Amino acid sequence: MIDCVIIDDEQHAIDLLLEHISQVHFLRVVGTATHPVKGLQMITDLKPGLVFLDVQMPHLTGIEMLKLISKDSHIIMTTAYKEYALEGFEHAVVDYLLKPVPFLRFLKAVNRLWTIHNNNKPVAEQDHYVFVKTEQKGKLLKIDSRRINYIEGLSNYAIIHMDDQKKIITYLKLKELSEHLSARGFVRIHKSFIISLSHLTAVEGNMVRILNEERPLSIGDAYKKEFLEFINTKMLTAPPDHTTN
Incomplete structure (x- = not known):
C-alpha cells in the first residue's frame, strides 16, 4: 500500500x-x-x-x-x-x-x-493469481489473471472469459473486479465489459477485438473518451516531413 x-x-x-x-x-x-x-x-x-x-x-x-x-x-x-x-x-x-x-x-x-x-523487480509469480467466488457455495477458484481475455458483467454476477475459451461464473460485480484488476492491465470499456489490454488486438471505431474471440466488444459512450485517450498514448506517429520540393 x-x-x-x-x-x-x-x-x-x-x-x-x-x-x-x-x-x-x-x-x-x-x-x-x-x-x-x-x-x-x-x-x-x-x-x-x-x-x-x-x-x-x-x-x-x-x-x-x-x-x-x-x-x-x-x-x-x-x-x-x-x-x-x-x-x-x-x-x-x-x-x-x-x-x-x-x-x-x-x-x-x-x-x-x-x-x-517494488524496486523494478518482476512481479512475483504468485502475484499473477487471483481468487474468485464461483456459483458453487463455499468454492473459491484460483485464476491466472494473465489468461483472462475479458470479463462480461450480467446483473449481480460476471462471466470471466479465459484464453482457452473456458468461461468462469463468479458472483462479483464489474465494479469490484475493475478495482482489483486495474493495476494488472485491465480496463473497463463498457458498463458490461472489462478487457485485458495485453489481449486487445484492434480498435475498430466503437468496437474492440480481443485475442481468440470471434465477436467484437462495444466501447460504451461513458468510457470511450478515456479509453481512446489511453490508446493515443500508445500511438506511433510518423516524424515530421521536412523535405522540400
Missing part, C-alpha cells in the same frame, strides 16, 4: 484524483491540502510515499515545492500547462499529468510508480 497526499489549490481537481485513487487497490489517501504551505507541512508530518502536486499555486509553486520535499516521497505533477513538463522531469518526478486527468492516463502513471515501489 502506498500512502498519498494531494496538494492542489482547486478542490475540484482534488476530488477527481480522490475518485481515481479509490479505484486503485494499492493507493491510500492520507491527506489533502489546497494551500501549498499547509501541504508541505502535511508531507513532513505524514511522510507519504506519493505526492500529487499541482504546479500553479499561489504563494508557493509546485516547482518550488519540489526542492523542499524529501526524496523519500515520489511526485506526480498535475497541471493544465504542458510547458512545465520538462522542468518537472528535471527534478525526477514519476510522471506529469495534464488536467483534467483521464483515469487511464492516471492509471499508467501510478502503475509506473508501483514498479518503482
Whole structure:
C-alpha cells in the first residue's frame, strides 16, 4: 500500500484524483491540502510515499515545492500547462499529468510508480493469481489473471472469459473486479465489459477485438473518451516531413 497526499489549490481537481485513487487497490489517501504551505507541512508530518502536486499555486509553486520535499516521497505533477513538463522531469518526478486527468492516463502513471515501489523487480509469480467466488457455495477458484481475455458483467454476477475459451461464473460485480484488476492491465470499456489490454488486438471505431474471440466488444459512450485517450498514448506517429520540393 502506498500512502498519498494531494496538494492542489482547486478542490475540484482534488476530488477527481480522490475518485481515481479509490479505484486503485494499492493507493491510500492520507491527506489533502489546497494551500501549498499547509501541504508541505502535511508531507513532513505524514511522510507519504506519493505526492500529487499541482504546479500553479499561489504563494508557493509546485516547482518550488519540489526542492523542499524529501526524496523519500515520489511526485506526480498535475497541471493544465504542458510547458512545465520538462522542468518537472528535471527534478525526477514519476510522471506529469495534464488536467483534467483521464483515469487511464492516471492509471499508467501510478502503475509506473508501483514498479518503482517494488524496486523494478518482476512481479512475483504468485502475484499473477487471483481468487474468485464461483456459483458453487463455499468454492473459491484460483485464476491466472494473465489468461483472462475479458470479463462480461450480467446483473449481480460476471462471466470471466479465459484464453482457452473456458468461461468462469463468479458472483462479483464489474465494479469490484475493475478495482482489483486495474493495476494488472485491465480496463473497463463498457458498463458490461472489462478487457485485458495485453489481449486487445484492434480498435475498430466503437468496437474492440480481443485475442481468440470471434465477436467484437462495444466501447460504451461513458468510457470511450478515456479509453481512446489511453490508446493515443500508445500511438506511433510518423516524424515530421521536412523535405522540400
